[in-house]
Amino acid sequence: MKVHVxxxxxxxxxxxxxxxxxxxxxxxxxxxxxxxxxxxxLRLSATNLELGITSWIGARIEGEGAxxxxxxxxxxxxxxxxxxxxxxxxxxxxxxxxxxxxxSETNIKGIDAEEFPPIPEPDLENGVPLNVTNFxxxxxxxxxxxxxxxxxxxxTGILLKLDGEQITMxxxxxxxxxxxxxxxxxxxxxxxxxxxxxxxxxxxxxxxSGTGDETLIMTFPADRGQVIFHMKNLELASQLIEGxxxxxxxxxxxxxxxxxxxxxxxxxxxxxxxxxxxxxxTNVARLNIIPETGxxxxxxxxxxxxxxxxxxxxxxxxxxxxGVPLLVAFNVRFLREVLEVIKSDNVWLExxxxxxxxxxxxxxxxxxxHIIMPMHIS
Numbered sequence: 445m446k447v448h449v450x451x452x453x454x455x456x457x458x459x460x461x462x463x464x465x466x467x468x469x470x471x472x473x474x475x476x477x478x479x480x481x482x483x484x485x486l487r488l489s490a491t492n493l494e495l496g497i498t499s500w501i502g503a504r505i506e507g508e509g510a511x512x513x514x515x516x517x518x519x520x521x522x523x524x525x526x527x528x529x530x531x532x533x534x535x536x537x538x539x540x541x542x543x544x545x546x547x548s549e550t551n552i553k554g555i556d557a558e559e560f561p562p563i564p565e566p567d568l569e570n571g572v573p574l575n576v577t578n579f580x581x582x583x584x585x586x587x588x589x590x591x592x593x594x595x596x597x598x599x600t601g602i603l604l605k606l607d608g609e610q611i612t613m614x615x616x617x618x619x620x621x622x623x624x625x626x627x628x629x630x631x632x633x634x635x636x637x638x639x640x641x642x643x644x645x646x647x648x649x650x651x652x653s654g655t656g657d658e659t660l661i662m663t664f665p666a667d668r669g670q671v672i673f674h675m676k677n678l679e680l681a682s683q684l685i686e687g688x689x690x691x692x693x694x695x696x697x698x699x700x701x702x703x704x705x706x707x708x709x710x711x712x713x714x715x716x717x718x719x720x721x722x723x724x725x726t727n728v729a730r731l732n733i734i735p736e737t738g739x740x741x742x743x744x745x746x747x748x749x750x751x752x753x754x755x756x757x758x759x760x761x762x763x764x765x766x767g768v769p770l771l772v773a774f775n776v777r778f779l780r781e782v783l784e785v786i787k788s789d790n791v792w793l794e795x796x797x798x799x800x801x802x803x804x805x806x807x808x809x810x811x812x813x814h815i816i817m818p819m820h821i822s
Contacts, residue, residue: 445509445534447486449501451525451545457488457499458522460651460678465515466492473559476512477519479532479541480557481505486532489563490515495644496563496681497651509534510557513541521550564665564681566672571661572606573630576652576675579660582613582624583649585785585812590642591617598687601639606632614692615642620778621692621815638664639689640671644682648673651680695815697801700794702767704733704745705807708791712783714747714759719776721757722749728819729776733795735765745793749776772798773819779804782814 458477466474469492478489486503489496511534522530525545533542541552583602591599596618605612609631614623652660652675661674672681718729732746743765750756772795783791788806795802798821804814 445481445511445532445536446506447481447532448504448506449486449530449532451522451527451530453501454486454530455522455525457486457501458519460499461488461490461497462515462519463647463651464490464492464495464497464680473512473555474561475515476555476560477515478510478512478557478560479518480510481508489560491561491563491681493561494641494683495647496561497647498563498679498681500677507534509536511539511541511554512557512560513552513554517552521552563679564668564670564672566661566663566674566679567665568661568663568674571663571674572628572632572636574611574628574660574662576658576660578626580649580652582611582626583645585624586613586615586622587642587646587649588615588781588785589617589620589622589814590615593617597685598639598689600642601685601689602642602645603689604636604638604640606636608632608635614689616690616692619775619817620782621695622782623692623813623815625811636664638671639685639687641682641685644680648680652678692815695801696813697794697796697803700767700796700803702733702735702765702770702795704743704766704793704795705764706745706761706791706793708783708786708789708806710761711745711791711793712780714745714761715776715780715783717759718747718749718757719780721751721754722776724754725749725751726819727775727777728773728821729779730771730773730821731793733763733765733770733772733793735767735769747776770795770798771821772802773821774802774816775819778816782816786812 480487485500487500489498528546530545539554541554543550603614609627611628612625663672669684722729730748734744736743743763745761745763748758786806788808790807792805801815801817
């Protein structure tokens with residue numbers, strides 16, 4: 445194998461696939477990156493058996509071949525090379541990869557490519573085309589609510605549902621639920637439901653940044669328990685999570701007694717200020733919702749927090765309140781995190797009582813809803 449490739453393209457590709465490398469595996473080959481010629485392009489792949497990422501880059505191929513090399517060594521080397529042409533040559537007899545660029549030359553010992561786990565191929569004809577920009581926004585608005593507790597694997601995933609022309613994503617950690625819906629251009633022939641690891645979707649949204657409105661093809665290989673996301677020069681494959689996702693629709697309140705309209709940015713700033721105090725305790729923030737009582741007394745939302753170690757905080761936010769007054773407590777970090785993924789200027793906070801869930805949704809967007817459980821007020 446002999447390949448000529450640009451250093452900038454190689455560095456970008458290596459950076460993407462290395463995110464799937466297994467740092468602590470008993471199989472040495474899982475700590476490696478597969479480098480392989482593939483129909484006139486250079487292919488780089490990495491996998492930890494749960495997540496696999498493949499990237500293709502344009503190259504001048506003078507000889508076919510494949511090898512796996514230690515990911516950390518290869519990544520560190522490529523990142524330090526000058527922005528020039530890189531020549532990669534494989535010595536099959538010694539399984540050694542020679543990397544030349546500018547005045548530098550490095551030889552890296554590798555492992556036979558035959559030992560690298562096979563990465564599934566997508567069935568693109570039966571795939572679901574998705575708009576990249578919309579898909580990334582959906583992931584951003586739900587992934588933060590997924591659990592990081594491996595003791596409950598189902599909650600570390602994002603529920604993805606396809607039905608007709610609609611796609612829905614939902615994530616919960618047991619204390620909050622993020623739900624995002626959108627339309628897809630090609631309706632699916634039959635409903636599809638899968639739980640995809642949140643980490644996989646976060647990695648996908650990260651590595652497809654800057655691709656504009658390019659189409660992303662999502663496929664589910666038959667009887668493999670996997671999902672594959674395919675683009676022209678990029679592919680990500682992930683194992684699905686087995687289990688039953690909580691019925692989040694059963695938790696959604698049918699109606700609300702108090703509807704509070706607030707400036708998204710104003711509420712976010714108030715939450716950040718309250719969190720400075722609340723984070724040293726249990727992250728509790730008290731929200732005192734006060735309806736207007738005439739022109740001289742407009743509606744307000746008072747956010748307060750206290751900590752025995754740090755002190756107290758109180759912030760007033762202008763609000764338009766329709767309904768009964770209420771004092772309710774929420775985890776202020778949860779409030780901040782959902783407000784950070786809402787793009788509309790104003791946001792609705794809808795509530796019933798101090799011991800029932802609240803709903804946060806953008807004023808001008810019916811596609812996103814966030815349920816947040818209340819905290820006990822002592």
